[in-house]
Amino acid sequence: MSGMHRDRVETKDRPGLHERFRLLIQLASAALVNGYAAGFAGCKIFTGTSKMVCLPVLNCYSCPGALGACPIGSLQAVEGGAKHNISFYVLGTLMLFGVLFGRLICGFLCPFGLVQDLLGRIPARKLHVPEKIDKPLRYLKYVILAVLVILLPMLAVNQFGIAPPYFCKYICPAGTLEGGIPHLLMNESLRKTAGALWNWKLGILILVILGSVFVPRFFCRYLCPLGAFYSLFNRFSLFRMDLDKSKCVDCKSCENVCPMAVKVTEHINSPECIRCGKCKAVCPVDAISSRFETDMLTRNVAVKKVD
Amino acid sequence: MTGRDRKLTRFLRIAAFSIGMIFVLLGVLRGEHLEVFAKAVRICLECIGIG
Structure with a gap:
């Protein structure tokens, strides 16, 4: 094979090889953060000390396999708790990951990013979202981060100073997919208590799934508050x-x-x-x-x- | 990237990294990791869409 021909073949094969490599990393990351197999086998979640570690990816801590804590859930849990109004622990962790990697975490490590990438592989005509719609919609994730994840858990509290995790409760499709569906499948009493909120969240999940089939990384583009946070670091992160x-x-x-x-x-x-x-x-x-x-x-x- | 941009990038990196480290330490000193732990070891019914 001549050098020129070899170079051409290598260049042609490179996108496929790269995607296989990335898929491998994504699968390894998803398996690592959801490595508690016993949780899937019996109807329970992991309760070991690694659950106090804030993960850099969107991964519901109520997933039966989860070995660590979801940063977005943790941020709301601390802010919405009676003791503190702001979570230095979670914000600091996310800042460290952000300045090191930026949104590399979204592309290579996030399990919900993997789900979207797999959905994107379904053969369907991909939609080009017109810039007039696409550009303003991209700001939605910053609004979600500011309002649902930071401000409401701090300010919209009950008489005991406690607030629900607004993003997790009303939006997060990762929680529905990784936590809700497995628990409802395994636990009959939980199935009986599922009502309007469950239907709403299931609707959001279906919307995100359909969106991800037709628009690559639909959730990352428009809705993900964690992606919004990391995006603030993309211009100056060490990985570039x-x-x-x-x-x-x-x-x-x-x-x-x-x-x-x-x-x-x-x-x-x-x-x-x-x-x-x-x-x-x-x-x-x-x-x-x-x-x-x-x-x-x-x-x-x-x-x-x-x- | 101009020299000014490079200086700004360097400043932002150092500032964000330092603030991140200080925040993590402060959070641990305030026991926030224990709050995270307490939340993460129980099934969050709100997170999974039950109540």
Whole structure:
């Protein structure tokens, strides 16, 4: 095989190989954070000390397999509790993950991201959401983060100073899928108590499932408060994407494969980028790269590539 | 990335990392991890859509 032909074949195979590698990481992450198999076998949840550890991904702590705590649920639990109005523990943990990885966590580690990616593989015509609708809808996740996750649990409390987890209660489809459905299947008494709230949450889950079939990463784009939080760190996180504009041939292959519809050639470290690496894998001239910058504490670092 | 952008990026990284560390320590000192634990070891009926 000639060198040129080999290069062409490698470039052609690269997106598939990359996606298989990413799927493997996503499956490993989902298995790791939901590794309590006994929970699925009997109708119970894990009660070990690792449950005090705040995970960096959206994964309901009431899932029978969950080994750690969901950050969004934990944030509301502490803020909505009688003792504290703000959770430094959860916010600090998320800030650390955010500054290190940005939304790489959404692209590689989040189990609900994996669910959406699998739904996106269902052969169906993918919808292009017009920019007039898409752009304002993307702000919805910030509103959900600010209002349902932070402000309401702090302010809308009962006479004992306690507030429900508004996002988990009224929106979170991960809780319905990972916690609600398994528990209702295994527990008859819980099934009998399911009412209007269950129907509402099931409706949200069905909407998100259908949305994810037709619009890649529907929940991440428009609704996820955790993605909204990490997106604040995307522009300066240690893990970052780079575009070498001197190599770029402006073929837009990267933008055509991006599940988050990011304008890669304009804003490669956009807050919307989940760092899935599809753009990098598909680039025919290797203009896109990703790396961990280890120069956080050093000055005068030469930068060859252009953001 | 211009020199000014690079300085700003560096500043934001250090600031966010430092604040994150301080917040985690402060949270642990206030016993927030125990509140998280107490919530996470019980089935959250609201989270799963029951009540």
